[in-house]
Amino acid sequence: MILAKTGNEALAYAMKQINPDVVAAYPITPSTEIVQIFAQYVSDGKVDSEFVAVESEHSAMAACIGSAASGCRTMTATASQGLMLMHEMLFIAGGLRLPIVMPIASRSVSSPLNIHGDHSDSLASRDSGWLQFFCETVQEGYDTLIQCVKIAERTSLPAICAVDGFILSHCMERIETFEDKPVREFIGKYKPNWNLLDIKKPILVGPATMQDYFFEFKRSQIEGMNKALPIIEEVQAEFKQKFGRGYGVIEEYRCEDAEAVVLLMGSACGTMREAVDEMRNQGKKVGMVKLRVFRPLPHQVLAESLAKFKTVAVMDRADTVNAWGGALFTEISSVLYDSPTRPKMLSYVYGLGGKEFSLADAAAVLEQAHAGKKEDLVTYIGVR
Amino acid sequence: MAKLKSWKELPCGAIIDDPTAVLENKTGAWRSQRPCWNAEKCIHCLNCWIFCPDAAVIVKDGKVVGINYDYCKGCGICAEVCPTKVQAITMEEERK
């Protein structure tokens, strides 16, 4: 069915179709409208989910952990400060290998206070052991959230499905939705690895481990992430087969004979596509590489793709405040360090706090990438 | 002490599928104060047994028979909840 939906509405609609056993969330700001819309579905009897309205995001994730440990398919949603308050609990969900799925309307983090989109919140959670997907469109957000359920459960890893705050979460888009039945067929029935409440098989969850076992357990968790990429690709292929829309972990746009590319994540990829088209019309060999899966970092896929180009410009929608720009730039640079060609790397930070990223800005980045040089180490796009 | 396992042998998510494994760790070694139970004063109300955050109060046939010092952490909750008029548990310095 073709519907006009904002990102929040589309993600809540996907949640309705997923029909999770439990949604525990803090249903006011800084959380997203997703939770509010979902709560309405619960009140209207459209889903079977148990909705737990908790008193904070920290509690929301704590309740999700309890629920997932009890073998329930569990979801929540949040953004910005809410995700920050969840931070401690994110690591626990990761360490316990609980497949909780969480859409996020990615936004800036205070201070100063700002409600608009950038990737500061989700990128600040990058080491918490969650899978992370960044979506370009509302359609991709809807599709990805459905995939996330299956990927999370198959990998035993929690998953974040990020859409850009306001730019996607609040803007209406024409999207193609599926019927409930095929969505439920696709995700299937959840078969948890274990269930805390199964009194016939008592288990202990969240043990204390000392120097003799902590590192070994972490190593085992790391292996879960190491093995996630093929599973993501497998689920993406199953999704394509069932619904006809395909996604890769990265997407190369007009990269065939490109000499310079821009690599970025999220909604700005749409702007970049336009700019690439215009440059191509002028005969300039430029392209775009969109990174869709940030955790796990598909380093081999990236190395293989990016080593072909002379210049790679990396655009971060968050700064690590490490005096060297964004996380994406440093990670992608590391990926390419051992490549035989070692492309020239250019670093950009853009769109913090929802700052406009225009077609002209995108074109300027492409021009510099095409020239293969720029003056400053990190360029802060559009900053006065 | 059992041989330490490699990370490949560990259960996903650090769950312990044999909860009795915790019995191997004699956590009573943390204790700095020791509850001393007086059998003569005790009226067997079982407050201490209910409130003990571990399972260190030993009960047989509905009556307290002693404290399991292998696991008792010396938190003193049992002494605190023992009825004021009875005071069958007193906390004393742990002597090594």
Ligand code: SF4
């Ligand atoms: S001191 Fe604490 S742990 Fe020990 S028996 Fe009393 S209540 Fe239990």
Ligand code: SF4
């Ligand atoms: S609380 Fe005191 S009186 Fe009651 S059973 Fe325990 S030791 Fe005995």
